[in-house]
Amino acid sequence: MSLIQLKSALEQHVGFQINSIAACRRLEQLLIKQGYYVSYTTLSRIFGLAKIKTHARSSTLDELVGLLGYEDYSSFLEIQNQLASFRRLNLENQLVIEALLGSGKERAAIDHLLSLHENYPTLYKLQSQTVALHFFGKEKPSTDGIDYLLSHKDLSYELFQFFVFEDDPYDHYQHALTKLIKHHQSSEDLLVFHNVFTMRKDILKGNKLLANPSIHQSAHYHLISRTFELELLQNKIPRKTIRSRTDEILHRITDWKEADFALAFVGRWCRGLIYTEQYHLLQDHIAWKEQCIALLQIQEINKEFQAVIYTFLALTYGHHGSLAFMYNGEWENAKLESKLLLSLAFKQHDAFKIYKQLLGYV
Secondary structure, eight states, rough: HHHHHHHHHHHHHHHOOOOSSSHHHHHHHHHHHTTTOOOOOHHHHTTOOOOOOOOOOOOHHHHHHTTTTSSSSHHHHHHHHHHHHHEEEHHHHHHHHHHHHHHTHHHHHHHHHHHHHHOOHHHHHHHHHHHHHHHHHHSOOHHHHHHHHHHSSSHHHHHHHOOOOSTTTTTTTHHHHHHHHHHHOOHHHHHHHHHHHHHHHHHHHHHHHHOOOOOOSSSOHHHHHHHHHHHHHHHTOOHHHHHHHHHHHHHHHTTSHHHHHHHHHHHHHHHHHHHHHOOOGGOOOOHHHHHHHHHHSSOOOHHHHHHHHHHHHHHHHHHHHOOOOGGGSOOOOOHHHHHHHHHHTOOOOHHHHHHHHHHHHO
């Protein structure tokens, strides 16, 4: 089983299946580029692709997991086992919450979410998405369920911090956010987020807005990056200064320690350039291209921004890298918009029009 886990992890990382001698040769070259060496013949024997099978040496397995960022094979197994236990617990709670929601027991589902908030904060963050999608992702929402959720002020406030429904095809998320602000009028960040989120949606739906929410430079990076994108959508950044703003973003994310920080700035900036059809202005910006490629390759469950970056690279440089990010975990909050953008990357214009209609964009 451990070799199956390793093979699966390697396939997700490199973006192709290890199911042939040719694939083993390809993997061998990728390993060499990163300073590791395992011959393709050894790889083929380890993964049962050769007539002669063999047990891998511990040193060989250490080399392979080094490509994945692990110190050694035992560390890889330990973390994989921890992840497996966590995934089981997460699935158990997801089944309970979905069963309650599916049977109309929405208040009981919210109460269960509350219990996770107290006992398993990380699971609460994940399952808050299950609850949010139920309420905001349906054409006809449950007003009673949403009101009950919002009546738990701290719970709903944190839920909106953890879950941003970028798609919001029916505007239920936006309306609930407006209601929540009435309960948290002292939260300046929440108010600014509401304004930026609403203005972006209005612009993409064809409404032209003038005023830009003012935010302090000490604000959360998600707010700052959203404002940068909004300025692009409003045509408030002259074309001649787009490059200097791009350089500013590169400077901001220098030596980033959390991938989400860099993904937020780069992803939203790329998204704004795509929507305003100004991505070509960075065709000769090598540093930006390299940064985008680096962010596309990291193992983060953040398909929203990686889908955008993939599309930007394809449109601007004709670069089509690994699609491994498409298979890393669940992905719901920006599925429609990300698929809309990926349709552009693959020049599937009929699909692009359909996704545009689903989102209500002009």
